[in-house]
Amino acid sequence: MSNKGTQLHRRRFLKTALSAAGAAAIAPTIIPSSALGLDGAVAPSERVVVGGIGIGNRGTYDLGCFLEQKDVQFVAVCDIKEARRTAVKKIVDTKYGNENCGMIRDFRELLDRKDIDAVLIATGPNGHPLMAMSAAKAGKDMYCEKPCTKNIDQSLILADTMRRTGRVFQAGTQRRNLPHFAFACELARTGKLGKMKRIYAHPAGMQAMMSGWLIPETEPDKEKVDWDLYLGAAAWRPFNAKQLDGFNFEKGGGLVGGGVLEWGSHCVDLCQWAVNDCPPPIVYNAPKDGELVARYENGVELIFREKGWIPLGSCPVRFEGETGWVEAGDSGKIVLSSPDLQAGRTVAEIGGYPATFHVRDFLDCVKTRSQPKGNADAACNAHIACHAANIALHLGRTVNYDLKTNSFKGDEQANRLRSEALREPWRL
Numbered sequence: 242m243s244n245k246g247t248q249l250h251r252r253r254f255l256k257t258a259l260s261a262a263g264a265a266a267i268a269p270t271i272i273p274s275s276a277l278g279l280d281g282a283v284a285p286s287e288r289v290v291v292g293g294i295g296i297g298n299r300g301t302y303d304l305g306c307f308l309e310q311k312d313v314q315f316v317a318v319c320d321i322k323e324a325r326r327t328a329v330k331k332i333v334d335t336k337y338g339n340e341n342c343g344m345i346r347d348f349r350e351l352l353d354r355k356d357i358d359a360v361l362i363a364t365g366p367n368g369h370p371l372m373a374m375s376a377a378k379a380g381k382d383m384y385c386e387k388p389c390t391k392n393i394d395q396s397l398i399l400a401d402t403m404r405r406t407g408r409v410f411q412a413g414t415q416r417r418n419l420p421h422f423a424f425a426c427e428l429a430r431t432g433k434l435g436k437m438k439r440i441y442a443h444p445a446g447m448q449a450m451m452s453g454w455l456i457p458e459t460e461p462d463k464e465k466v467d468w469d470l471y472l473g474a475a476a477w478r479p480f481n482a483k484q485l486d487g488f489n490f491e492k493g494g495g496l497v498g499g500g501v502l503e504w505g506s507h508c509v510d511l512c513q514w515a516v517n518d519c520p521p522p523i524v525y526n527a528p529k530d531g532e533l534v535a536r537y538e539n540g541v542e543l544i545f546r547e548k549g550w551i552p553l554g555s556c557p558v559r560f561e562g563e564t565g566w567v568e569a570g571d572s573g574k575i576v577l578s579s580p581d582l583q584a585g586r587t588v589a590e591i592g593g594y595p596a597t598f599h600v601r602d603f604l605d606c607v608k609t610r611s612q613p614k615g616n617a618d619a620a621c622n623a624h625i626a627c628h629a630a631n632i633a634l635h636l637g638r639t640v641n642y643d644l645k646t647n648s649f650k651g652d653e654q655a656n657r658l659r660s661e662a663l664r665e666p667w668r669l
Contacts, residue, residue, distance in 0.1 A: 283312040289607050292317040292357045294348045294372050295364025296329045297487070299386060303363055303413070304329065306600040307384075308336050313604065317343035319351040321467040322485075346467055348372055352379040359383060359409075359607055365487020366502075370395045371473050373410070374669045377402050382409035382607045384600065387506040388627070389413075389620050391491070394660035396624040397647055398669050403617035409606050412615035414510045414623075415599035416556065416571075420589040422511055425560060425569040429515035433582055434562025439542045440515055441559040442508035446500030447528060447545060449635035455481035474667035501533075501545065501631045504556060509630075510615070510623040511558045512543055518619045520644050521626040525633035533630055538644065545630060551576050554592065632658045 291313055296304055297320075307313050315336075318329040326344040333342035345351045351360070352375055359382040362372045366388045376383045389412050390396040403410045416422045428434050457479035460468050468480045475491060484490050488503075513519070522535035522543050533545040550557045553570030560567050565578040573592035577583060599615065606613040625642075632655050633640045641650045649655035663669065 287608075288312050288314045289604055290314045290316055290356055290358045291361060292319065292351045292354065292359075293329065293361040293363065294319045294351060295362065295368055296320055296325060297363065297365075300361065300363025301329070301332070303361055303384070303386070303596060303600070304332065306595075306597045307361060308333070309597060310601065310604055315342065316357065317345055317351055317354065319345040319348045321346060321471045323465050346464070347470060348375070352376055352381060357381060359603075362386060363413075365490050366391065367475050367487065367490050368471075368473055370399060370669060371667060373399060374402050377406040377408040377410070380406075380408070382603075384411045384413065384603050386413040387620075388502045388624065389506075390624050390628075392658070392660050393625050393628045393647065395669065396621045396628065399624075400617045400621035402669075407610075409603070409610065409613065410617040410620070411599065411603035411606070411613040412506075412510070412617075412620040413596070413599070414507055414615045414620070415596040416507060416511055416594055417514060417614035418598035418602050419573075419591055419594065421569050421573055421575045421591070422558070424586075424588045425558065425567045425575055426511060426514045428565075428567050428582060429560040429562065430517050432562075434560060434566060434578075435564030437516060437541050437560065437562050439544055439559075439561045440512040441544045441546060441557075441561075442505060442512050443547065443550065443555075443557050444500035444508065444533075444545045445504035445547075445555070447531075447533065447547065447634055449501070449631050454478045455483055458482060472664065474663040474669075476662075476664055501634060502627050505545070505627040505630070506624060507556050508558055509543070509545075509626050510619070511556075512560075513619065513623045513626065515558070515560050516541060518622060521622050521629065521642065523642050523644060525629050525640050525642065527636075527638045528634055533634060535626065535630060535633075543626065556594065628659075 289312055291307055293300060293304060293315065296318055307315060315333050318326055320326045330342045330344050334340050360376050362369060362383055362385040364372060369385055369388065370390045373383055373385045373389065390399055429437055458481050460480040466485065471485065516537065519537065522537045524536040526534045531547050535543040537543065551568050553568060553574050553576065554572035555570065557568060557570035565582055567575055567577050567582065569575045571592060571594050573590035575588065602613050629640060629642050636655060640652055640655045643650050648659060
C-alpha cells in the first residue's frame with residue numbers, strides 16, 4: 242500500500258474513533274439508585290456479605306433476623322442436608338427476587354469464598370467450635386449459636402483464636418441485648434444492690450450423660466446427607482437419623498450436657514455479665530437438694546437451681562447483694578426488692594428473647610471492628626463455668642478449678658474431661 246493510502250486509512254480510523262468517543266461522552270450513564278445508597282437502599286460498600294453454615298430450625302430463625310437488616314447481603318447456604326440447602330435457598334431467593342443464593346455442602350468451600358465477610362454458624366453444638374475456628378482462620382467474622390464449645394480446652398482456644406486473628410465473634414446469647422436483662426445486670430455490676438453475695442442461674446434440667454452409639458442404620462448418599470461432615474471432629478460412629486438432630490448429639494467432652502450447657506450457656510452468661518465478666522468460679526460443689534453451688538474467687542456464689550423462681554418466664558436469673566436483689570426472665574419483666582432501684586428509669590419490656598438486636602449489635606461491630614456484647618472472651622468464661630459445673634454434676638462430687646493453669650487441682654479424673662481427642666484430619 243502507498244504512503245498516501247496508509248495516511249487516508251489512519252485518518253478514517255481516527256475520525257471513527259473520535260466520533261464514537263464523542264457519542265459515549267454525550268450518552269448518559271445510568272447508575273441504579275441502590276448502588277448509590279439512595280431511596281433507602283444501602284450502598285454495596287456498606288453491605289455485609291453473609292453466608293450461613295448449618296441452617297436448621299434455630300438457624301432459619303437467625304437467618305430471618307439477618308435478612309431483616311438492610312445492610313446484609315446473604316449469598317450462600319452451606320448444610321450437610323440437601324433438603325435444608327434447598328429450603329434456605331428458596332427463602333433467600335424469594336427475599337431478593339432472584340436465584341443467586343449459592344448452595345454448598347462442605348463448609349470449607351464456603352469459607353474459601355473471598356466475597357463473604359461474615360458467617361452465621363447454626364449447626365448442632367458438635368459443629369460450633371470447628372466451624373468457628375475455621376472461619377476465623379479464613380478471615381471471616383462470625384455469629385455462632387450456643388453452646389459454642391464442647392469442653393474447657395475448646396473454650397480457651399476459642400478466645401485465643403479470636404484474639405489472635407482479630408475476628409469479630411458474637412455468641413448467640415441474645416439476651417445480652419435485651420433491655421430488662423441488661424438493666425438487671427447493670428444493677429449488680431455497678432453496686433446498686435450492694436456487695437454481691439449470690440447469683441442464680443436456671444439450667445432447665447441438670448443431667449450429664451455420656452454419648453453413645455445408636456442402632457446403625459443405612460447411611461444415605463452424601464449429597465443427600467453427608468454423615469462424615471456432620472460428625473466433623475467428633476469420634477466416628479455409625480449413622481443413625483436420630484443423631485442428625487443436634488440436641489441428640491454430644492455437646493461436650495463426651496457428655497450430652499443436659500440443661501447445664503443448654504440453658505446454662507444463656508443463664509450463666511447473664512450471671513457472668515452481672516459480675517463484670519470476671520473469670521469463672523473456682524469451686525463447684527456436688528449437687529445437693531436440687532442445687533449446684535459454685536464459688537468465685539471473691540466469695541460470690543453462683544447457684545444453679547430448678548425451683549423457687551418468681552414466674553417471669555423461661556431463662557430466669559436472680560442477683561442478690563447485701564442491700565437488694567433483682568430477678569428477670571423471658572417475659573420481659575423484672576422484679577426488684579425496692580422500687581427505688583429503678584430510680585424513675587423506664588425499662589422496655591421485650592418478651593420472647595428476640596435475636597434481632599443481637600444480630601444488629603454483631604453487624605455494627607463488623608463495621609467498626611469493636612467487641613460485641615457476646616464476644617469470645619465473655620463466651621469463654623461463661624462456657625468454662627458451664628463445663629466445670631457439668632463435670633461436677635457428672636462425677637457427683639466437688640471439683641476445684643485453678644484459674645492460673647485452667648485445670649482441676651490434683652484431679653486426674655476431672656482433668657480428663659477438660660478436652661477430647663479430635664478425629665483425623667480435623668484441627669482447631
